[in-house]
Amino acid sequence: SxxxxxxxxxxxxxxxxPLSLECTVEGTSNPNLxxxxxxxxxxxxxxxxxVGIGQISSEVPQNLSASRPQDRQFILSSKKLLLSxxxxxxxxxxxxxxxxxxxxGTRLTVV
Amino acid sequence: TQLLEQSPQFLSIQEGENxxxxxxxxxxxSSLQWYRQEPGEGPVLLVTVVxxxxxxxxxxxxxxxxxxxxxxxxxxxxxxxxxTGLYLCAGGMxxxxxxxxxxxxxxxxxx
Numbered sequence: 663s664x665x666x667x668x669x670x671x672x673x674x675x676x677x678x679x680p681l682s683l684e685c686t687v688e689g690t691s692n693p694n695l696x697x698x699x700x701x702x703x704x705x706x707x708x709x710x711x712x713v714g715i716g717q718i719s720s721e722v723p724q725n726l727s728a729s730r731p732q733d734r735q736f737i738l739s740s741k742k743l744l745l746s747x748x749x750x751x752x753x754x755x756x757x758x759x760x761x762x763x764x765x766x767g768t769r770l771t772v773v
Numbered sequence: 774t775q776l777l778e779q780s781p782q783f784l785s786i787q788e789g790e791n792x793x794x795x796x797x798x799x800x801x802x803s804s805l806q807w808y809r810q811e812p813g814e815g816p817v818l819l820v821t822v823v824x825x826x827x828x829x830x831x832x833x834x835x836x837x838x839x840x841x842x843x844x845x846x847x848x849x850x851x852x853x854x855x856x857t858g859l860y861l862c863a864g865g866m867x868x869x870x871x872x873x874x875x876x877x878x879x880x881x882x883x884x
Binding site for chain 1: 816817
């Protein structure tokens with residue numbers, strides 16, 4: 663069966679520090695991969711999505727970047743965090759346009 | 774431009790009442806899904822509909838896909854406090870394209 667791992671679950675980082683969130687998928691090949699951010703009580707904001715290794719589409723200009731070094735690995739990074747980067751980050755995978763399966767999320771607080 | 778518009782944004786009703794939430798678009802979707810998200814967790818898939826006019830039931834939840842595949846509704850009968858959460862609709866237009874999410878309906882069922 664397919665599973666998705668996202669870590670860490672919570673993270674507190676100072677302003678200006680770097681960020682690396684990792685997401686890995688098991689049990690499927692060549693998935694579409696997504697990074698979303700969700701503000702408290704709000705919907706999902708798509709940050710990046712990838713249809714293959716090294717292929718990244720950025721949905722909104724921001725202080726973040728994403729990379730897909732392996733087929734089932736998706737990494738969200740920042741060189742210098744801003745206060746506005748705080749939020750709930752979710753990784754997800756899908757096969758094409760079919761249903762998305764989400765990780766448990768990372769609660770990031772930038773202080 | 775928001776491709777999938779969900780309404781209402783917020784809904785608070787008494788336990789035992791019925792409710793309907795909507796997901797509308799001016800575009801045709803090949804596949805449409807409904808998810809429920811609880812605080813601090815990732816969204817969980819409830820149902821996928823792919824055929825215009827399709828109706829699916831999941832216990833007290835009834836999902837309908839519009840004939841033209843541009844809209845969908847979720848009806849809950851005899852709402853219970855356990856139904857509280859953020860309900861998200863999402864869809865895909867092309868097989869190799871990304872999944873698009875609406876902003877969600879936040880539902881609160883009062884005991």
